[in-house]
Amino acid sequence: xxxxxxxxxxxxxxxxxxxxxxxxxxxxxxxxxxxxxxxxxxxxxxxxxxxxxxxxxxxxxxxxxxxxxxxxxxxxxxxxxxxxxxxxxxxxxxxxxxxxxxxxxxxxxxxxxxxxxxxxxxxxxxxxxxxxxxxxxxxxxxxxxxxxxxxxxxxxxxxxxxxxxxxxxxxxxxxxxxxxxxxxxxxxxxxxxxxxxxxxxxxxxxxxxxxxxxxxxxxxxxxxxxxxxxxxxxxxxxxxxxxxxxxxxxxxxxxxxxxxxxxxxxxxxxxxxxxxxxxxxxxxxxxxxxxxxxxxx
Amino acid sequence: xxxxxxxxxxxxxxxxxxxxxxxxxxxxxxxxxxxxxxxxxxxxxxxxxxxxxxxxxxxxxxxxxxxxxxxxxxxxxxxxxxxxxxxxxxxxxxxxxxxxxxxxxxxxxxxxxxxxxxxxxxxxxxxxxxxxxxxxxxxxxxxxxxxxxxxxxxxxxxxxxxxxxxxxxxxxxxxxxxxxxxxxxxxxxxxxxxxxxxxxxxxxxxxxxxxxxxxxxxxxxxxxxxxxxxxxxxxxxxxxxxxxxxxxxxxxxxxxxxxxxxxxxxxxxxxxxxxxxxxxxxxxxxxxxxxxxxxxxxxxxxxxxxxxxxxxxxxxxxxxxxxxxxxxxxxxxxxxxxxxxxxxxxxxxxxxxxxxxxxxxxxxxxxxxxxxxxxxxxxxxx
Numbered sequence: 001x002x003x004x005x006x007x008x009x010x011x012x013x014x015x016x017x018x019x020x021x022x023x024x025x026x027x028x029x030x031x032x033x034x035x036x037x038x039x040x041x042x043x044x045x046x047x048x049x050x051x052x053x054x055x056x057x058x059x060x061x062x063x064x065x066x067x068x069x070x071x072x073x074x075x076x077x078x079x080x081x082x083x084x085x086x087x088x089x090x091x092x093x094x095x096x097x098x099x100x101x102x103x104x105x106x107x108x109x110x111x112x113x114x115x116x117x118x119x120x121x122x123x124x125x126x127x128x129x130x131x132x133x134x135x136x137x138x139x140x141x142x143x144x145x146x147x148x149x150x151x152x153x154x155x156x157x158x159x160x161x162x163x164x165x166x167x168x169x170x171x172x173x174x175x176x177x178x179x180x181x182x183x184x185x186x187x188x189x190x191x192x193x194x195x196x197x198x199x200x201x202x203x204x205x206x207x208x209x210x211x212x213x214x215x216x217x218x219x220x221x222x223x224x225x226x227x228x229x230x231x232x233x234x235x236x237x238x239x240x241x242x243x244x245x246x247x248x249x250x251x252x253x254x255x256x257x258x259x260x261x262x263x264x265x266x267x268x269x270x271x272x273x274x275x276x277x278x279x280x281x282x283x284x285x286x287x288x289x290x291x292x293x294x295x296x297x
Numbered sequence: 298x299x300x301x302x303x304x305x306x307x308x309x310x311x312x313x314x315x316x317x318x319x320x321x322x323x324x325x326x327x328x329x330x331x332x333x334x335x336x337x338x339x340x341x342x343x344x345x346x347x348x349x350x351x352x353x354x355x356x357x358x359x360x361x362x363x364x365x366x367x368x369x370x371x372x373x374x375x376x377x378x379x380x381x382x383x384x385x386x387x388x389x390x391x392x393x394x395x396x397x398x399x400x401x402x403x404x405x406x407x408x409x410x411x412x413x414x415x416x417x418x419x420x421x422x423x424x425x426x427x428x429x430x431x432x433x434x435x436x437x438x439x440x441x442x443x444x445x446x447x448x449x450x451x452x453x454x455x456x457x458x459x460x461x462x463x464x465x466x467x468x469x470x471x472x473x474x475x476x477x478x479x480x481x482x483x484x485x486x487x488x489x490x491x492x493x494x495x496x497x498x499x500x501x502x503x504x505x506x507x508x509x510x511x512x513x514x515x516x517x518x519x520x521x522x523x524x525x526x527x528x529x530x531x532x533x534x535x536x537x538x539x540x541x542x543x544x545x546x547x548x549x550x551x552x553x554x555x556x557x558x559x560x561x562x563x564x565x566x567x568x569x570x571x572x573x574x575x576x577x578x579x580x581x582x583x584x585x586x587x588x589x590x591x592x593x594x595x596x597x598x599x600x601x602x603x604x605x606x607x608x609x610x611x612x613x614x615x616x617x618x619x620x621x622x623x624x625x626x627x628x629x630x631x632x633x634x635x636x637x638x639x640x641x642x643x644x645x646x647x648x649x650x651x652x653x654x655x656x657x658x659x660x661x662x663x664x665x666x667x668x669x670x671x672x673x674x675x676x677x678x679x
Contacts (some may be wrong), residue, residue: 075510076513099509099510100510101481101508101510101511101514102481102483102508102510102511103403103440103481103508103511106403106408106409106410107440107441109408110408110409110439110440111441114441141641141642143641143642144640156557157556157557157558158557159553159554159555159557159609159641160555160557160558160561161557162609162610162641163558163561163609163640163665166640166641183556183557185403185405186403186405186408212556212557213560214405216405217405217406220406238557238561239560239563239564240567241563241564241567241573242560242564242576246543247543248556248559248576249541249555249556249559249560249576249578250556250557251509251510253556257423278568279561279564279565279568279665280558280561281664281665281666
């Protein structure tokens, strides 16, 4: 089984008529994802390579049966797009847009929590989500993934998730789902939500968690693992040698004072029994080791 | 963007937060001019974005023009923890009866705005938090609700300030919230917030950080705070070219796509015994032009002896990257050899493009570790 998205996921792309939205929307469709609609109020009634364009998400839900939205619009419009998707009736929102102001992120998060508690949002500033062989929403290069499980991947960073997929696939290990939660300060979905989904998924036997400096999401994940996750976890944390006070590319990747360091996160994860890789290329080997130990390889 | 104290105060003033009369000075003469205008005694304050100015001798009281001349002369050009003082803020001296602390920031864990108010101001708040956590009144504010006048008052009352300060502080925390929200600040801090003997409450310092992601809707505010070039010349140049760059001290130039991979590349170079010259994320939709710009910035760094390009193609297609490298090598006389590692979307096409151009100046490696080792070896040999 996959988590969050599978072959039944029906996607509306907010931003399909833009160049990036078109490139990735069509790429996702070529992979077999059901891309059933796009939105653009000024282009309603037209189509992109046969994908109908509606004025609103609500229409895409009603007329094309969309249940998931892929938000790929410029940052100034992204907050409104996410709220429109939730109001329009989709249950999953995948927002890849980077540079949404932090206050807007906090506002979206709390609005969804209050008014749309059954809606899950991935991102913002995430690479998307891939359930190999079933559905791909976002940027993840499917070439490096392998269907069939048994590993679930969850990552703040896109490229490090791709790296992990590549290492696993090279070792002959497939993946159930690769979940991007994004590199921003207020992600809609946390490591904990993804860990819970993987723990509940019978086909996922081991979990790869890829974190980075900044915030305390990895420490919170470690606490959650302690009491709630029975499956082996392999972790990698980027930014071990990052200087404090510098924003390392992602808006959320900053060590403030002595808070948010990689070593604190690695210690927290090690303390709850996770195998912590020293560099991303070690992930494959550690997962192999973990799977052998539980007799799943 | 972190504002200097004087900019933070100008910013507070827009929102009606009371500050002491003051003015900016870039020379001893200007300092005297400002002091004469304000009236003595004044405080001469170094404008640097680093804590501990007072202890370093960057804040001095002056009772007349001669003292202003003396202190301004000493402070201008002073090096405070690596920050050279180029500007002063001259401010009317205040009689202080009590010093408080107030700040607003975003609590990433609770995903709410977070306020701290304490009757123990004027010192490092982290120290207060550690030694007497009960001395800090905390409030978590749902961005959907905002800070209501009732919750503002309850927050102030919980801090146990001098009763004479209560009404003014309730007013100030609401204005601070407004300025924090309306300007998209990631931090708005007043330390100290002072109570004067005649019962006035004023911001004696200002620490404000604004969110880069929100510039587009605050052109006017950002425009008012020019002259804020990053500390590092390389960072200034990279930012002009739209690159996510952080200057470091070593000799291995790094270009990677994605912040995570770029951080990881910095880590792996350190781990194999090298020293990275920088962090550089060419970003998601990086074009050939973008790569050429990235190489240009790294090439201008005199310390760089080898360039490690680490690409895992997703949003950035490897063939674009490869073309970018070739184009940049045609445009720029690169001083250091490139060690490249490409994987992911269109990797086969990308590698083929590089293969045609492979030389001692442009080498390929299959994986991150061997590429890091090669780059560090070359940087060490030069």
